[in-house]
Amino acid sequence: xxxxxxxxxxxxxxxxxxxxxxxxxxxxxxxxxxxxxxxxxxxxxxxxxxxxxxxxxxxxxxxxxxxxxxxxxxxxxxxxxxxxxxxxxxxxxxxxxxxxxxxxxxxxxxxxx
Amino acid sequence: xxxxxxxxxxxxxxxxxxxxxxxxxxxxxxxxxxxxxxxxxxxxxxxxxxxxxxxxxxxxxxxxxxxxxxxxxxxxxxxxxxxxxxxxxxxxxxxxxxxxxxxxxxxxxxxxxxxx
Numbered sequence: 001x002x003x004x005x006x007x008x009x010x011x012x013x014x015x016x017x018x019x020x021x022x023x024x025x026x027x028x029x030x031x032x033x034x035x036x037x038x039x040x041x042x043x044x045x046x047x048x049x050x051x052x053x054x055x056x057x058x059x060x061x062x063x064x065x066x067x068x069x070x071x072x073x074x075x076x077x078x079x080x081x082x083x084x085x086x087x088x089x090x091x092x093x094x095x096x097x098x099x100x101x102x103x104x105x106x107x108x109x110x111x112x113x
Numbered sequence: 114x115x116x117x118x119x120x121x122x123x124x125x126x127x128x129x130x131x132x133x134x135x136x137x138x139x140x141x142x143x144x145x146x147x148x149x150x151x152x153x154x155x156x157x158x159x160x161x162x163x164x165x166x167x168x169x170x171x172x173x174x175x176x177x178x179x180x181x182x183x184x185x186x187x188x189x190x191x192x193x194x195x196x197x198x199x200x201x202x203x204x205x206x207x208x209x210x211x212x213x214x215x216x217x218x219x220x221x222x223x224x225x226x227x228x229x
Contacts, residue, residue, distance in 0.1 A: 004155075036220070043117075043203055044156070044220040090155050099146065099169050099209075101218060103155030 002027045002093045006104035014112050019078040021107045023065075023091035026072065033074040034092040034101065035065055044090065050074060061085070086111045117206050117221035125227045126194050134189045134224045138206030144168070145187040146218055147179060150201040162187055163209055199228045 007022040025031055032051050036044040048059025055067045065076045074091060088108050092101040118137045126132050138145050144163045148156035158171035162181035176192040185206070191198055202225075205218035 034217075043119075043222040044205075046217060046219065049217060092155075099144070099161045099163075100158040100171060101146075101148075101156075101205075102158070103148075105155050106153075 002031065002095055002102045004091050004093050004102055004104035006091055006107050008107055009105065010108045010110065012110040012112060013081045015083055016080050019081045019085065019109065021076040021089050021109065023074045023076065023104060024072055025074060025093045027093055027095055029095050032094045033067060035059065035063070035076050036090045036092060038088040038090065081111045083111050083113065085109060117204060117219055119204050119221040119224050121224060122222070123225045125229065127229050128194055128196060130194050131190065131192045132194060132226060134202050136187045136204030136221060138185045138187070139219055142206035142208050143185050144207045144209045144216070145181055145185065146205045146207070147189045148203040148205065150203055156203055159189070194228045196228050199226060201225050
């Protein structure tokens with residue numbers, strides 16, 4: 001069965017600081033991995049996805065994530081946080097042939113001025 | 114290109130009632146998935162519809178049912194509402210291309226359901 005663990009339900013950074021949001025997955029087959037962002041009272045917006053083409057994936061708004069098979073991780077990073085990055089971030093996993101996404105419990109990112 | 118839309122945006126029901134939520138998929142998409150997101154949690158997969166048939170189901174009871182129409186729009190029906198059904202219900206559309214390829218799911222803004 002597939003599962004996702006997001007370490008840290010809340011992360012606070014200063015504006016301009018590095019953002020690091022952690023995601024570890026469990027999957028019995030090579031996974032597809034996704035990061036979504038959710039702003040207050042809105043749906044989910046896709047930030048980036050890993051589909052085995054390249055281990056370093058670049059997404060929108062300056063975010064990127066690196067797939068590390070040996071560590072079963074897919075951590076999300078951004079070199080310099082902006083106030084507009086404050087939101088809830090969800091990591092999700094899916095497997096070939098399975099249509100459902102399995103989400104982590106989310107990490108709320110706060111950006112301090 | 115029109116994104117995923119959902120209606121209504123908010124809904125208040127009482128225990129035991131029935132509710133229908135609606136979703137219009139993104140232009141060109143043929144698959145709709147429904148998720149339940151309880152407060153403070155990640156979305157949980159309810160089921161998916163492809164070509165008007167259920168194509169996978171999560172761990173939800175039969176009182177959660179759905180439909181997909183020829184234009185690929187979809188409905189989620191919940192019977193005998195319980196307090197724990199209070200949540201944000203998200204619809205996601207995607208284009209299934211076969212071959213085991215994992216298509217990207219694009220989400221709508223959700224319907225917030227409150228059961229009293």
